[in-house]
Structure formats: C-alpha cells, structure tokens
Amino acid sequence: MMFECEAEAWLGIDLGTQSVRALLVTADGTVLGAGTAPLTNHRDGVRHEQDPGEWWEAVCTASRAAIPSLRGRGSIGGLAVCGTSGTVLLTDAQGRPLTRGLMYDDGRAVEEAARVGMQTSWALPKALWLLDAYGPGRVTHQPDVITAKLTGEVIPTDSSHALKTGYDAEREAWPPQLAHLGEVLPKVVRPGTRLGEVCRTAAEATGIPAGTPVIAGMTDGCAAQIASGALRSGAWNSVLGTTLVLKGASASPVRDDAGVVYNHRAPDGSWLPGGASSVGAGALPVGPDPSEMDIRAAEYEPSGALTYPLSSPGERFPFVAPQATAFTLGKPASEADGWAGVLQGVAFTERLCLDYLHYLGAPIDGPLTFTGGAARSAYWNQLRADILARPARVPEQIEPALGMAVLAAYGTGTGGIALSDVADRMVRIRTVLEPRASHTARFIEPYARLVDELETRGWLPTPLATHTRTRLNEDTIDS
Template identity: 35%
Template sequence: MDKYFFGVDVGTQGARIILVDQQGKLIASDARKFNLDDRFREEQSPDLWWQDCQEMMADLISALPVHINKSDILALSVTSTSGTVIPLDKDLKPLHDAIMYSDPRSVEQGKRCKEIASKYVKDGYTGFNASSGISKMLWFIETYPEKAEQISLWVHASDYIVGKFSGNYHTTDYTNVLKSAYDLEKLEWPAFVTQEIGLKPSWLQEVVPSGTVVGKLDADLAATWGIPRIDVVVGMTDGCATQMASGAVRPGTWNTTIGTTLVIKGVTKTNVVDPLGRLYSHRHPEGYWMPGGASNTGADWISLDFAENLQELNDEAEKLIPTGLLAWPLKQEGERYPIMAPQARAFFPENASRAALFTSGLEGVAFIERLAYEIIEDLSGEKVEAVYSAGGGSNSDVWLKIRASVMNVPIFKCKEASGAFGAAIMAASNTYYTSLIEAASAMTQIEKVVQPDTTLQAAYEEQYQAFKQKLSDLNYL
C-alpha cells in the first residue's frame, strides 16, 4: 500500500506544496506567489503565508486523483528561510511581522552578537551578522522596548507554519537554531544568550533533531480537508531541505548546487571547524554534521555573457576540453568561499575564441568547486566520496564531465532537488521510515551518473595546479 507525505516550502516570494509517495513519486503539487508590498525584503506578514498555505492545501487535496486514499496520507513537514524570526505574544499571535533574513537593519546587533559569542564559543558557530536570527531578536527588543514586554516566544519562519498546522509553536529543530545562537555541540542554549545578549529564557524554544514528530494536524483543519490527523514534523531551513532532496545525507556524500552561485553542503562524521569562517556546520539528525559554504562564483556569468544558443556552445565545449586555459568567471567583486578575498576579480585568457572563453569558464568553476572540497577534506580529515549535483548548472552534460574529471569523483545528477521535496523526505523520515538516511535513500532519484573521464584527468590535474598558482600569484589564495 502506498503512503503519502506533504512537503511545504515557504519561500521569500511564494510557497509550494507537494504530495509524494514513499518512493518519492510526485502525486500532486501547487504553488503560488505571495501578494507582497515593497517591504518584503525586510518584513512580511506570516498570516499571509498561512492564508496561502491553507488555500493551497484545500485546493490540492480536493483535486487529488480518485485512486489516492486520503487515509494513507501520513505526515507533513515545512521548510522555510534561515534567519527569519517572529515574536509571538501570550496567545501565540504575531506581535510584529516576520523579520526577514534579508533585512539589513540589524547589522550593528549582529556585530555585537558575534563579539559576545566569540568570547565563549571555541569551535562552534559565531558568524552572526544582519542575516542571523539572534541579531534580529536583539534589534527588535532594542527598537521596540514596549513590545518586548509582550513577547512570549520567538519562533522561526517554518516553526510558525508548523504551529498553525499542529498548535505546537514551542519546538524547533537543529537547523533553524544555528543562527539563533543555539550550541549544537552541547545541545543547549548557551548562557550568554540570556545573560549578555538579553533574551529571556522563556522566549526560547525546545530544540529537537530535524525529522522529529511534534504534533498532530489540527482537528478542525483535518475535518475541513477530509484527511486524517496526520503527523506534523518539525520544520527545517531551506538550504538543508534542498540537501535532503539531493540525497546527500550520509557521511562522505556532498551536494553542489550551481545556480546563480555555487553552494556546497555535505555530511561528515565530525564537526568541521573553519578558523577563517568560510564554512559552518549544521547538526545532522543522526548525530553527524552537515558543513557547507556558499561561493560568489556560479553560473550567473553564463546567462549574463553567453545568452546565445547554449546547446551549440556546449557542443563546441565537448570538442575543446581540456582547454589548458585559465579562467575564473567571477561576476562580482570579491569571493567568500572557498577563499576569502574581498579584492578578487575575474580573469580570462587573452585572444581566446568565444567557445574557448565559455569552455574555460566551465573549467574555472570546476576548479573552484574542487578547491572547496579540498579545504573541506583538509579541515575534516575525511574523504569526499561522491557529489550529488543540482541547480541549472547540472543541465550541461559537458560541464558534468568536466567537474567529475577535475574532482575525480562520480557526480550524481538529482532528478528532483527542491525545498518542498526535502520537506516531504523529512516528513517520512521518522513516520514511515526509521531514519533520514533510510528515507532519502528510498525517495531520492538519480537521473544520471557521470564518472570521471580517465583521458582528461591528467591534463586537468596540471591545469588545476596552474589555476591554484595563479590565485596565489594574485594574492587571492
């Protein structure tokens, strides 16, 4: 008998809900853009999110195929933005609109939070800034002292939607609290959060592993939608949910998403501590660690500079590799990962054809990706065994070949790697399956496996070492 799971993704500008079965097959989906005002980067109404989610759930359930037995729907979970927080009053109603992760107004509070945390935290996360939840909480209580007296609880974006589904607002997960200053090593709220930053202990949520069941669907909602009181699973941040959807959930597996930027997330047995702050680690629900980092290098240069026929360019690239040329298609000033170089600039080979410029750009991104993984291996002492790939950059077969050959690991192209799908996997992880690893193994699907090309590896090794030398010569590395 098939069983079914909802995944709810509340993004910055809209929401998506999907229903999948225990094998990850998509049964139904719905999406909608929020009706936002000009303040949406700073503040949004969480009740607007909930109104759209309710309507989408109703529409999706009413349109389910007749062969889907609603009594076989088992659970749902939610993913949303990291660092977005909401103060709730004694009735668990929003005291203020959600303060978005992209709101820059708490930059000074972020600096203070970082200074305080750095005094006490030796190996954990201290990279607080304006995008961190803890910074926004401090900003709010300093900006609105009269409202601070009415706060009963601080919650994160996904927690609010979980609360609306289940009535439980008091529980959150490992991924949401990283940027709210929770200690993921000791699994406790550190004393400096209340004693120096100034939050009240009663404002802080209980923290549980991602995938934990925290309640049942509200009885009135279940009756309205004509489904059972299914399990509601604690929420998760969007980046981690996408990692779950990629299948990179066991030690040694990694996910690279190449969109506008290049984002790397993976799983290690031990916490990866980066003294330079390029990487930070989430806590895996099964006790492992999920380090990751985001580069300013990605695929934006392709859409900006090579908007013509991409298939033709890819076909030409297939004939040109390896080019032996050095390029770094960085579209903005400065890099943050795998190197911290605010002065960094792009470079390209001189007098190269357009096809050669395109191809060497593909190679340059692959070199940045390999450098990122080398740093991870150096810091963790562990080996990268496979890379699961998602994002628009995975649609180029020649780029997949280049990357696999540069890094000398197989690349698995994911069929579905969305936040909503990751949330659905989390919903199944401890309701139908016994763990996240078991759920992801059963539900994720690999569209393509690309092995390293042995005829390219030696040339790419030489080209990569020359690339690193150029970065060093430019004082970037």
C-alpha cells in the same frame, strides 16, 4: 531494513528564495503531485526581505496544487517544511509576524556580526539587528511561521534552523552567552520530531487533511542533502541554485576554527557538516535561453575569460571575505564565452570548497551528488564532474521538498528505521556522470590561476591556497 508505513504519501514543503514548492511522495519515491507558487523578493543594496504573509499564501497555493492527485488513493502520513538557512524575523507571543523576514543574504547586521563573531548571513546577527530596530519580539525562523499556521499554535523550532542563531548542536541547548535573551529565543527540538497536527483552519486554507502530523524540518541545504541520499559518512551533496551549498555526512563534527564550515545535527545524532558559498547560477545573465547557451558554451573549454561568479557581494565558503566581489579577468570572445566563464567559475569554486574540506580533514571519499535547480542542466553537470575530476550522481528529483517528504516519512515511521534507509527507498538516482580525463586537463591551468588571484586579493588564506596547489600537483602527476 524495509521501510513500511500504511500511509499513502508524505508532503514536503520548501520555502525557497524565488518560490514555494510542495511535493507529495510515496514510500518508493513516486511523486504523486507537485505545486509551486512564486515569492516576491524586496532588495535594495545589502537589504533583502520577504513578506511572511506571502510565504503562507504561497504554501496554500502550492499545497492545493500538489494534493488533489491523492484523492481516493490513501492518506497523507505527515509533512515537514524547510526554509532558507539564516532567514529570520520577529513575531509576537502568538506567532504573528511583527517584521518582514530578513533573508539569508541580507547584509545590514555588520556591527552585530562583528560583536558575536559570526558572518552577517547568519541568523543571530540579523535577529539582534531586528531587536534593536523594532523592539521586543520573539526570534522566529522562516519555517516556524508556517508550522505555527499549520498547527494553530506556537511550537518549537528545529535545531537545524536554530544553528545559525547560535544554538549549540553538540550540547543541544542555547549557549550561556545568549541567556540574556531569555524567552526571546524559541524552544528547540531535533529535526524529525513530531510538532503537532494540521488544524482545521489550516486544512481549509491548504487542502491538507486536518490531523496530518507536522514534523520538524531542516534547512533547505539539509533538505536537499536528504533528497540526494547523501547521508552516510563521506558522502556529499552539492546543491547548486542561486548560490552553492555543499553538505556532507560524518560520524563526528568537522572542526573549523575559521567558522566557514558548520555542522548540523542529523535526526539520528550524527553530523551533517557543510558550508554555503555566494557563487552560483544567480550570476548568470538574465534573458538568454539556458539550454541554447549551454550548447554554445561547450565550444569554450576553457573560457577565454576567468570569472569568479558571486551572485551577491561577500563570500562565505570556502573562505570568509565580506569584501569579496565578482570579477572577470580577460574579455570574453562572445556572449557564449561569457556564459561558459560563469559555468566554469562556479565549478572552480566548487572544487575549491572540496579542497577546503580535505584541508580540514573531513571525510570526502564517498559518493558526490548534484541537486539544486542548476542540476537540470546536463551540460553543466558533466562540466562540473570534469572540473572536479570525480564521478557524480544526479537524482530523478532534485528538490529540497523531496528531502522534507523523506524526513516526514522518517518522523512518522516505525522506530529503529534509519533516515538513510528511508532515503534509500525514496530517492531515485537518474544519472551517473564520469569525469573525462581529457576535459579535466583543460581546466587545471585556469583553476590554478583562480586560486592565485583569490590569494593575491587577500581573500583566500595562504595555507589553503598552498594545500590546494599541492592537491592539484598530486592529481596532475597521478593523471
């Protein structure tokens, strides 16, 4: 089915950890304009906060940089906003922030997490911590601050961001056990729902035309998945940035009693299962030139040191281990060998995540796509394909903001057009990577050794470790 709309382009806004990114994208995936603005992170031990006022200022800066290219070439059909999953704050009845935003990896809500049976990275424990520390307020997710400023009124949140606040995506309602919170919790709508229009005050601040439709967004992980086009059952998107997020598509929820894998509800009612790991590019040392280090790291396959590269303490996927810490077994032969160890350690964990999804019975036989900031590294992309022993695709645009532009186009388009069809039109694949069997063989032993070490430390459950070894043995025999 062809996707048609009279509007010239759609605006996607991504509230990231390090910056805000805005992309203006046409119906065929052409990027007309882009803008970025940095964000300040306030870290102290397990504390990680950002200033909500800075989110808005950065949105204004990024939007103004992205939009001028549209002048005289049409209109903006709509916009959508994504944010970091699990980031939450308190606002007053008018949507004005009362606290700083507690970021996705803020680790202070330990007692609250234990009380509600969730990971500390989820939003509900942090919301309860905020309510206890600061008193009454309205639980608000990161993008809700921006959509309220854009429309000039308090509007519902989307079910994607509400998921980690305890929202029941299957029943599409807040669960009874949260009834005592009453109106502290926001109203919820599905992603892709029209929330309102850009008001005149916001238009003057951002440069976005007044009257532009504002569409309910999704979390940054889901946004990146949409940007990858991985929306049909069995397809997966691996988002590698500061941390690692895997998001897939399934006709039904993927059940996980351990709570490691969670399921977002897609705009069409299908399911987007996934999980977020704490390993990632955030574990790489700051200072060296990444391009130069990648070239030098290619000489160490495998690395002389086995590294489990957590970006911050505690693991969330493929297992839950709040006590987990980064470690390196052996001593790197050089700075480049140490760099190689981190790149390989991330890919090993990525493979373990896919092994866990297979263990749960999730469909994983569709195409795999790489997005996220680390997907700019051609060497790391090929290394990951080799270690995963499966083909992978890399889109031209690897930004969650593109996913929000796609969702905005879907939310303002003609009824009956599937989100996957809109994405097929707007997402362009740049590269297809094939695993090299000779390289894959080099990493079998260190991967098996990492699995053994994680199990020995008591972080990786034995049933999963056993399943992983079985799959590894089958792959070795097949090769």
